[in-house]
Amino acid sequence: MKINLTEERRALLEGIWGAPITEVDPIYHEGAKFFDEQKAHTDIIPFLMAQMYTLDEMNMIIALPGTLEEISKKTGFDADYIDSSLRTLAKKGRCMITKTGFARVTPEAFLYMDMQYWAMDSQQEVYDREVLRIVEMWSKTVKGSWEMPADAKLTQRRIIPKWGSIKDLPGVMDCENMKTIMLENQAKGEFSCNRCGCLTISAFWEEGCYPTQEQIDKGYIDESQSCAGGHCMFFGPTGKYKAKLLGAHAPNYEETLKKFEEAEEGDVIYVAMNLRDTKNICCCNLAYCHPHSRKTWIHMPSRFRPVRDYDKCVACGRCANLCMFDAISLVDGKYVTDPDKCRGCGNCVIKCQNKALEMEIVRPTSWISDGEVEANMNIE
């Protein structure tokens, strides 16, 4: 069945794909219908589906969600065959394993799962380089009909200060205490992590290999896969799912402590959802964020702000060099923190050798949203 494209769009898409866009089996058109409700530019989806799923797989995906028996009844395939096919697809992030059976993933979820899949060490052997081009097609051509206004600010991500900068400060909530978050989730078996997904996928897009020379030069890549250069951390159900079914690394207690120390030491900041019960934390170097996002992300500052003791400060400039937000500058021989630029990440506090910096609380607890999702989405 022919893919319906305007001349102009066909030229654009073939340019990205690097080959003619061919006809596909009608089954892929049917499979693409699932995405229609999202008002996306769905004209290319059948073609992309054909690249991602074989005919049998597409049949199974259309039958989702359901239990193994239900899928078997709908498609007429043997249950074992379905199970092994869908589990392989799930590993590639193209469908999901649920408590009762299997479920489809959305295009957005696909991008995300795939990116994570790329970033997982355990998956490096099985990945398919062709996927890269598919992901690129998805992200560059399948866009929403409603675009976020250019000046919209998404304040849905907040910065968690480095634990070392607030560890003996009173008035710190549990959701701001990185050590508590990591160790408590680890104890529940709901913590898994992998190297930074943004960093990985950017590397493949730009250079076709990971890591790129630039990333190595800038010190983002560490052979030991430590948390110092950027890391994805997942807690709660996601953490569990990734560890159990996708083979993501689920650190034990000692490893968790080690990862925590690496992250504390590294030139990264912690970024989480602006909610108190956070399930995903980026140990982020801010260099490659959201490679296929169409949105500008604003990281909300933490509730803390460093105060400088000028009796102890020797103006060595170390803090100004490592500040990721260029908030520290030299004024009349003294280093001064710009309160508007400072995001309270705590890096300068823990890296100061003379302990000249100390955190203080400058915002109420209500600063961290407790369910006010829409207010923080700032959709207007």
Add this chain to the structure above:
Amino acid sequence: MGEFHCPVGAVGYDGDGCIYCKMCIARDKETMIAASEIIRKYIRSVSAARKKDIRVGKIAVCGKGGAGKSTFTALMAYAFEKYGYSPLVIDTDDSNDGLNTKLGFDTLPEPLIKYLPRFSLTGDTEPDISWLRKDPLRFEDIPQNHLLQRDNISFMSVGKIEDPFQGCSCSMGDLTRELVLNLSPQNKEIVLADQDAGVESFGRGVEQGVDTVIIIVEPSRESINLAEKIRYMSEGLGIRRIRAVLNKVLDKEQNRILRDMLIERDVRYLGTLYSSKDMSLSNLYGKPLVETELFAEAEKITGWMLDEAEMDRPFF
């Protein structure tokens, strides 16, 4: 929203933990706004449950003799009142009085020990203590004759040993334990139990029912070591929130040293009350402590405690 970060931490659309808000697949404003409504509702319900688990309800104030337990208890009661809470202060100390005057009460309420035959004030008649055995025991279940009240602060006393050979205070400890265990503070209510000096109350398990232990530490090695011991024993009772408040600290340098010593001993620091002439005079003359210069500090410390427990308070 989108690709990554599911606000409720689900695996993906239709995956583990999904609440079907459709935020992740939203392509237009209407869907997003509808989705945020669903998320808000869900998060509110989850966070209400979480807050209930971590809230400050019953606080035990412990520490070495003379460290300033009663003083800080009184200051904290004033601070809680200022933040819109109704504190119930229980004086469980069996020897020292004075907490009532620090709170601005001239008289003492009828002590609980009258229920014990040895300390009985009423003679041989069997007293009715069924209210004490109630579980949950609400503030309003406490008989009025045991309470002193002003504005939102309530005060009750377990009693003091007044005469020689009256017996040991074990039985009083039992009363206190039962009271603290059964009391169940509601929404804006807080129980503040001023404990005996040292660790004897821990030996009796009086702290069993509390959720927060505040250790008052004065600048002495014994006091710091006792703080570590109290921390260890409190953990043994399953209490999660254990904090130290430094009292009678001379200057910032001493404060820094004491804080480092606490960190070394794995005791979390909550705040400092510096040495104050004003305060010691107020205590000497038996004046209420609300007008002293240290009240602002105590207010901050109480505020931080509420913050850690994610409880509402006005921010100054």
